[in-house]
Structures are given as C-alpha cells and as structure tokens.
Amino acid sequence: xxxxxxxxxxxxxxxxxxxxxxxxxxxxxxxxxxxxxxxxxxxxxxxxxxxxxxxxxxxxxxxxxxxxxxxxxxxxxxxxxxxxxxxxxxxxxxxxxxxxxxxxxxxxxxxxxxxxx
Amino acid sequence: xxxxxxxxxxxxxxxxxxxxxxxxxxxxxxxxxxxxxxxxxxxxxxxxxxxxxxxxxxxxxxxxxxxxxxxxxxxxxxxxxxxxxxxxxxxxxxxxxxxxxxxxxxxxxxxxxxxxx
DNA sequence: CAGAATCCTATACGATACTG
DNA sequence: CAGTATCGTATAGGATTCTG
Numbered sequence: 268x269x270x271x272x273x274x275x276x277x278x279x280x281x282x283x284x285x286x287x288x289x290x291x292x293x294x295x296x297x298x299x300x301x302x303x304x305x306x307x308x309x310x311x312x313x314x315x316x317x318x319x320x321x322x323x324x325x326x327x328x329x330x331x332x333x334x335x336x337x338x339x340x341x342x343x344x345x346x347x348x349x350x351x352x353x354x355x356x357x358x359x360x361x362x363x364x365x366x367x368x369x370x371x372x373x374x375x376x377x378x379x380x381x382x383x384x
Numbered sequence: 385x386x387x388x389x390x391x392x393x394x395x396x397x398x399x400x401x402x403x404x405x406x407x408x409x410x411x412x413x414x415x416x417x418x419x420x421x422x423x424x425x426x427x428x429x430x431x432x433x434x435x436x437x438x439x440x441x442x443x444x445x446x447x448x449x450x451x452x453x454x455x456x457x458x459x460x461x462x463x464x465x466x467x468x469x470x471x472x473x474x475x476x477x478x479x480x481x482x483x484x485x486x487x488x489x490x491x492x493x494x495x496x497x498x499x500x501x
Numbered sequence: 502c503a504g505a506a507t508c509c510t511a512t513a514c515g516a517t518a519c520t521g
Numbered sequence: 522c523a524g525t526a527t528c529g530t531a532t533a534g535g536a537t538t539c540t541g
C-alpha cells in the first residue's frame with residue numbers, strides 16, 4: 268500500500284510554521300501545478316473522471332487521481348460514484364470549493380494584465 | 385557558479401504545457417511556500433532585507449534571497465540598494481506586484497471562511 | 502547588513518504497466 | 522471507465538558556514 272502522503276507544498280519544520288499565515292493555508296490547499304487547474308475545470312460544473320482527463324490532457328492519471336483525493340480530503344471537491352458497470356464517477360466542487368471562485372477569478376484577471384506587458 | 389535555476393513550479397514536459405492556462409501562469413509566479421508570504425509582507429509597504437527576515441522568522445536566508453531574486457526577475461518586486469556601508473537594501477512591490485493585492489486578499493478572505501468550519 | 506556557497510533531504514511530478 | 526502500483530527524476534526547501 269505504501270500510504271502515499273504527498274501532501275502538497277512541503278513543510279519540513281513540522282513544529283514551527285504550521286499555518287499561522289492565511290496565505291500559506293490557502294497555498295497548502297490549492298498550491299501545486301495541478302490543483303488550481305482541476306478546480307478551475309470544476310468551476311464550470313461537475314465532471315466525470317474521463318471528462319477531466321480530456322479537459323486537462325497534459326496531466327497523468329496519477330496526478331489527477333492523487334490531487335482529486337487530496338481535494339476531497341480538504342473538502343473542496345465531492346466525489347459521487349454510482350455503482351454501475353462500467354463505473355460512473357462524477358466530481359464536483361463542494362460549497363467550500365465553490366467559494367474559491369473569487370480567488371481563481373482574481374488570478375485569471377491578473378494573468379491577463381501581466382501578459383499584456 | 386552552478387547557475388541555480390530553481391524556477392518555481394516544475395515543468396518537465398518542456399514542450400507541451402507551457403502556459404496555455406492563466407491559472408498555471410499565476411502559480412508559476414506566486415506559487416510555492418514562500419513567495420505569497422513575501423508578497424503579502426511587502427503589501428504593507430517597502431521593507432529592508434532584515435525587516436523581511438524578522439517578519440518571516442521561519443524562512444531561511446537562502447529561501448528569502450532566492451525568492452526575492454525570482455520575484456525581481458518576474459517584475460513583481462523592486463530592489464533598491466544604496467551604496468553605503470553597511471549596505472541598505474530595500475525591497476518593494478512593483479506596480480505589477482501591487483496588482484496582486486486582490487488575489488492575495490481573496491485568498492485571505494477564503495482562508496478565514498474555510499477555517500471557521 | 503545583506504548576502505553567497507555548499508551539501509543534503511523531502512517530495513512533487515512523470516512514465517509506464519496493470520486491474521476490478 | 523476509473524482507477525492502482527512501481528520506479529525514476531527534477532526541484533523545492535533546509536542547515537550550516539563564510540564574506541564584502
């Protein structure tokens with residue numbers, strides 16, 4: 268089983284800097300290369316696993332599953348698996364995840380301004 | 385010299401996923417554990433190197449310098465060194481860096497809501 | 502004061518192959 | 522379809538020491 272941890276941004280000095288800073292808190296939740304992209308995709312509505320793969324072609328299955336799990340653990344994403352064959356699994360943003368919309372939007376706006384220059 | 389690269393978030397598949405996504409673009413600029421914190425500190429006004437170290441006690445000098453350099457390269461932060469002895473170096477947000485304020489603020493707001501639950 | 506240099510560890514991510 | 526498992530690499534970050 269190996270119990271993959273891989274909890275986003277690293278944090279070696281365990282005792283010291285555990286989230287006194289709200290910005291760090293956020294980066295721990297949506298930091299990394301893929302999580303914001305996944306959330307951004309889900310912002311346009313619930314998607315099945317295969318739809319996410321198509322929407323983000325560059326991501327590997329490992330990364331997608333891994334970050335989806337992490338996002339579930341952090342209560343940003345809900346997973347609904349319907350017990351049929353073949354399986355149908357749908358991912359959607361939780362209320363908390365939906366609340367990230369302003370953050371992502373602010374990022375997108377800034378990116379456009381920055382790329383102008 | 386070794387030419388340290390250390391350009392934020394990794395990107396192995398060089399040819400493929402180079403910034404088609406605005407969110408990725410932003411994460412490349414302010415991703416990682418320290419950059420948002422540094423920017424957040426500078427949002428309250430210009431600060432000297434030593435002030436930054438005091439404001440962010442957990443950061444090592446290497447990380448602080450490294451990310452300050454990166455932020456300069458990305459035109460988010462300005463560095464002003466006055467040629468006196470002992471040296472006086474002041475860091476401040478560039479206009480582009482200042483434009484990140486809504487992003488950071490949105491993060492902080494979300495963090496507070498998230499930590500309530 | 503404001504850094505540079507060196508060495509090291511943890512982990513994020515990629516590639517590929519396999520499964521209920 | 523929706524995952525798991527395993528191996529390998531790149532890089533973020535830490536600790537310590539030294540300097541103009």
